[in-house]
Amino acid sequence: MINRIHELKEIINKYIYEYYVLDNPTVSDREYDRLMQELKELEEKYPEYRTSDSPTQRVNGQVLEQFEKVEHKIPMLSLSNAFSEDDIRDYDRKIKEIVHNPQYMCELKIDGLAVTIHYQDGFFKYAATRGDGVVGEDISHNVKTIKSIPLKLKEKLDIEVRGEIYMPKKSFDKLNEEKRLNDLPIFANPRNAAAGSVRNLDSKIAAKRNLDVFLYNVPNASNMGFIAHSETLDYLDQLGFKTSKERRLCKNVDEVLDFINYWSNNLNNLPFEIDGLVVKLDDLYAQTEVGYTAKTPKWAIAYKFPAEEVTTILKDIIFTVGRTGSITPNAVLEPVRVSGSLVQRATLHNEDFIKIRDIRIGDRVIVRKAGYVIPEIVRPVIEERIGNEVEFKMIDKCPECNEPLVRNVKEADHYCVNDHCPARIIESLIHFCSRDAMNIEGLGEKIVEQLFNEKLIHKIPDIYRLKKPDLLVLERFGEKSTDNLLVAIEISKKNSLEKLIFGLGIRFVGNKAAKTLAKKFKNMDEIMNSTKDDFMQVEEIGDVMSNSLYEYFHDEDHLSVISELKTLGLNMTYIGQVEVVDAIEFKGKTFVLTGTLEKLKRDEVKAILERLGANVSSSVSKKTDVVVAGLEAGSKLTKAKELNITIWDEEKFSEVIKKYLY
Numbered sequence: 138m139i140n141r142i143h144e145l146k147e148i149i150n151k152y153i154y155e156y157y158v159l160d161n162p163t164v165s166d167r168e169y170d171r172l173m174q175e176l177k178e179l180e181e182k183y184p185e186y187r188t189s190d191s192p193t194q195r196v197n198g199q200v201l202e203q204f205e206k207v208e209h210k211i212p213m214l215s216l217s218n219a220f221s222e223d224d225i226r227d228y229d230r231k232i233k234e235i236v237h238n239p240q241y242m243c244e245l246k247i248d249g250l251a252v253t254i255h256y257q258d259g260f261f262k263y264a265a266t267r268g269d270g271v272v273g274e275d276i277s278h279n280v281k282t283i284k285s286i287p288l289k290l291k292e293k294l295d296i297e298v299r300g301e302i303y304m305p306k307k308s309f310d311k312l313n314e315e316k317r318l319n320d321l322p323i324f325a326n327p328r329n330a331a332a333g334s335v336r337n338l339d340s341k342i343a344a345k346r347n348l349d350v351f352l353y354n355v356p357n358a359s360n361m362g363f364i365a366h367s368e369t370l371d372y373l374d375q376l377g378f379k380t381s382k383e384r385r386l387c388k389n390v391d392e393v394l395d396f397i398n399y400w401s402n403n404l405n406n407l408p409f410e411i412d413g414l415v416v417k418l419d420d421l422y423a424q425t426e427v428g429y430t431a432k433t434p435k436w437a438i439a440y441k442f443p444a445e446e447v448t449t450i451l452k453d454i455i456f457t458v459g460r461t462g463s464i465t466p467n468a469v470l471e472p473v474r475v476s477g478s479l480v481q482r483a484t485l486h487n488e489d490f491i492k493i494r495d496i497r498i499g500d501r502v503i504v505r506k507a508g509y510v511i512p513e514i515v516r517p518v519i520e521e522r523i524g525n526e527v528e529f530k531m532i533d534k535c536p537e538c539n540e541p542l543v544r545n546v547k548e549a550d551h552y553c554v555n556d557h558c559p560a561r562i563i564e565s566l567i568h569f570c571s572r573d574a575m576n577i578e579g580l581g582e583k584i585v586e587q588l589f590n591e592k593l594i595h596k597i598p599d600i601y602r603l604k605k606p607d608l609l610v611l612e613r614f615g616e617k618s619t620d621n622l623l624v625a626i627e628i629s630k631k632n633s634l635e636k637l638i639f640g641l642g643i644r645f646v647g648n649k650a651a652k653t654l655a656k657k658f659k660n661m662d663e664i665m666n667s668t669k670d671d672f673m674q675v676e677e678i679g680d681v682m683s684n685s686l687y688e689y690f691h692d693e694d695h696l697s698v699i700s701e702l703k704t705l706g707l708n709m710t711y712i713g714q715v716e717v718v719d720a721i722e723f724k725g726k727t728f729v730l731t732g733t734l735e736k737l738k739r740d741e742v743k744a745i746l747e748r749l750g751a752n753v754s755s756s757v758s759k760k761t762d763v764v765v766a767g768l769e770a771g772s773k774l775t776k777a778k779e780l781n782i783t784i785w786d787e788e789k790f791s792e793v794i795k796k797y798l799y
Contacts, residue, residue: 142186145176149192153284190260190289204274204336207265211356213251213299214270215432216415216439222394225416228438229390236423242366243396244384246413246439247351249303250332252280254352259293261286266336270432279335279343283350285379292376296361300352300378304331305409308347326478327410349409352378359421366419383407386419397440404442412476413441430733430768444505448518449473451500454485454529456536460564460642462553464535464542466491468502468514476506483512487549488531495519499526535560556694562596563589565642569597573648574640575629579622587611597641598701600626634661634711637702643689645682653677654686656747661699661709665690676727676752676760722793724750726762729777732770734787745794757782765790 149172152164173192180187187193219225232239251267264280265273280286283302290296304312309327316323324330334346355361358369367386374380383400387393393416404411418424418436427436453469466485473480483504485491496502500517533542535553537560542551553561563586570580580600588594593607603626608619629636635655639648646654657675658664667690672683689695703709728751730739742765743753757764757776764777764784777784785793 139183139186142176142179142183145172145179146188146191149173149176150190150287150289153192192288204276204338207263207268207273207275209253209265209268209271209273211297212270213253213267213273214429214434216437217430217433218413219416219438219440220443222397225393225397225438225440226390228416229393232418232427232436235427236418236420239423240419241387241390241393242370242384242417242419243387243393244353244415244417245351245381245400245407245411246415247301247303247381248326248328248410248412249301250328250335251299252276252302252335252350253297253299253356254280254286256290256294256296256298258295259290261288274336276335278340279337282340282344283348285349287377290376296376297356298352298373298378299354299356300350302331302335302348302350303327303409304334304346304348307408308349312346323479328412350379351381353380353415359425364421366417366421366424401442413439415439428735430735445476446503446505446515447473447475448501448503449480451496451498451502451514451517454491454498456532458535458537458553458558458560458564460561460568461644462555462558462561464532464551464553466529466531468496470502470504473504475504475512478506478512480504480506480512483514485514488529488544488551489549491529497522497526497528537561559589566594566597566600568642569640570600571640575632575636577622577629578625579618580625584613584622587613597698598705601630601702601705601707630705630707632708634659634709637661637707637709638664641689641695641698644685646686650678650682653752655711659711661703665696665699677754720749720751722749725752727752727754727760729754729757729761729764729773730767731764731773732767734765734767736787736791742790749794 149169152162152169152172176191177193180191180193219228229239252264253267253273254264255262261277261281263275263277264286265275265277267273280302281288304327306327309324309330312330313323324333330346331348334343334348337343352373353370354366355363355369355373358366363369363372370380370384385392385396387396397414400411400414416438418427424434424436427434429435450471451468452471454466455469457465457467459465466487468483468485470481470483485496494514494516496514496517500519501521502517503515504512505515506512531551534540535542535555535558538553538555538558540553540555540558543554544551555561566585566589567582569575570577570585577600585594588603588611591611593603594600603623605619605623608614608622609616614622633655635648635652638646638654639651653675654664658667664686667686669683669687672678672686673680678686723746728746730742730753734742746753754761757773757780759780761777761780761782764773764782765787766774766777766784767787774784
């Protein structure tokens with residue numbers, strides 16, 4: 138009997154490889170199903186012979202309580218971007234400064250979710266997401282359901298491989314059609330659908346979604362004896378992995394540009410979405426010579442296609458209310474696919490934006506994604522107007538509470554000034570819980586809105602009065618999720634003062650200003666007792682923000698909220714890193730960072746400067762004391778030279794901080 142089980146495993150795995158990797162099935166679906174059923178029955182009867190590499194183990198209905206963290210032994214770095222032929226030639230020029238006659242491997246940039254897969258003795262061990270590049274999440278239970286990923290390799294070895302999990306267009310269309318039939322929200326694009334499927338705690342969900350994968354890298358290939366990236370891709374093929382066959386080894390930059398031009402004109406013919414192309418130096422030893430920046434390899438670059446522009450009909454203009462009361466007009470569009478996403482809405486910013494462009498309801502408009510992410514209307518196609526288009530007229534009352542709107546003389550936005558407007562309250566609660574503010578995990582937009590509608594929260598302090606019995610009776614609230622939420626709420630009480638300041642949603646006060654205020658005044662009482670002049674003395678806080686701060690902290694309703702939060706146990710003091718008081722080169726001085734730093738991450742440098750008592754600014758002015766300039770520093774460095782400001786390179790910066798930090 139064991140021989141028959143072994144035989145069935147070999148036959149079925151062969152058929153899986155032919156169907157899902159080679160795209161060349163040699164057996165009918167009916168015969169495949171019959172063999173699989175026979176194997177399942179034998180393994181149920183003789184469970185001692187069921188092994189981890191059996192095709193029956195791909196879908197086991199495993200449900201996790203949470204994802205386990207996985208630390209990447211070799212970081213999963215992102216790529217720098219190129220947007221033009223000049224960018225690619227510049228990349229080639231820099232490579233040639235180090236490498237003689239470089240060759241490049243060009244590959245499609247699959248629009249999916251990055252994954253790393255580890256094998257031990259030839260058997261699947263675990264798979265993880267990129268995460269932040271250093272720590273990801275274990276998604277083995279879902280990755281095992283992807284049939285093009287072998288559970289057992291053709292060779293018995295330890296290896297890590299990396300690639301991109303994606304959802305084919307056909308699978309995506311089928312999934313969204315099923316959602317429409319069941320009156321469920323549809324996915325915006327295949328990438329979101331793939332990511333949502335892979336990051337689901339229930340592997341049955343992923344198994345139904347027909348996900349696929351392309352493998353494109355062996356991180357330690359040179360240690361395995363390979364001398365070229367192209368060799369590793371061929372080796373992945375030999376091991377039974379699925380790699381993209383639309384790759385090309387190019388002998389020079391002109392061939393690279395030919396590859397780019399070809400796929401720029403043919404990307405829509407692919408059965409999956411791509412968001413660009415990847416160019417890699419093929420020689421592995423040369424890759425090491427060229428090296429890395431803090432975040433990206435210098436030997437590789439991602440070419441991004443120009444923003445796709447499409448036309449569609451502007452059906453209507455609706456209005457939304459922000460947390461500060463700002464009213465934003467939004468375009469309701471005839472659904473259209475733009476750069477891989479189905480777009481039905483686009484922001485129109487404000488009244489002036491619409492009137493300057495003469496955008497009218499009923500217009501055919503040109504739509505694109507700003508920065509490949511945010512849908513925007515470029516302009517109306519005026520020559521296609523037929524005469525029944527409706528000119529835009531700004532509303533004068535809030536669409537939520539019907540109170541009159543106000544527009545300040547020096548501003549483009551209209552505002553609802555009703556503090557009791559439901560839309561404003563919900564948005565302010567969402568902002569308070571967001572990652573950059575109090576970072577209360579589990580209190581996302583939908584949950585906040587649900588709790589507001591259930592009358593469990595109406596103002597910020599109500600978040601800290603939530604009780605388990607009140608939550609358990611609600612939809613989407615199980616025992617575990619409720620406990621996790623209440624723990625997250627309790628943890629947020631310990632946040633440093635700047636998190637609370639930003640979370641309160643004071644007009645004009647962003648993340649950086651909140652931190653500046655917390656560091657300067659140290660506690661909430663000092664801030665509340667400050668005058669406009671006190672605020673004006675703080676670096677980078679001007680007249681407008683000073684007025685806003687003074688008005689906020691002299692409003693009885695706001696003071697009442699802060700008093701309640703204090704009573705509920707929220708921290709009201711700055712608990713960030715302690716400054717080094719004797720760092721004379723830094724304390725009280727203003728630094729500006731520009732260019733690419735090779736050894737240190739920009740966030741690390743910023744943290745060091747703040748720890749040593751310096752202020753970090755985003756722009757160069759006469760008040761700037763020092764500019765730290767990395768590679769390819771641009772206009773900021775030029776301006777610093779014009780103003781005769783002290784300039785440090787990375788080596789000088791590292792030398793000066795040594796006596797304080799090392």
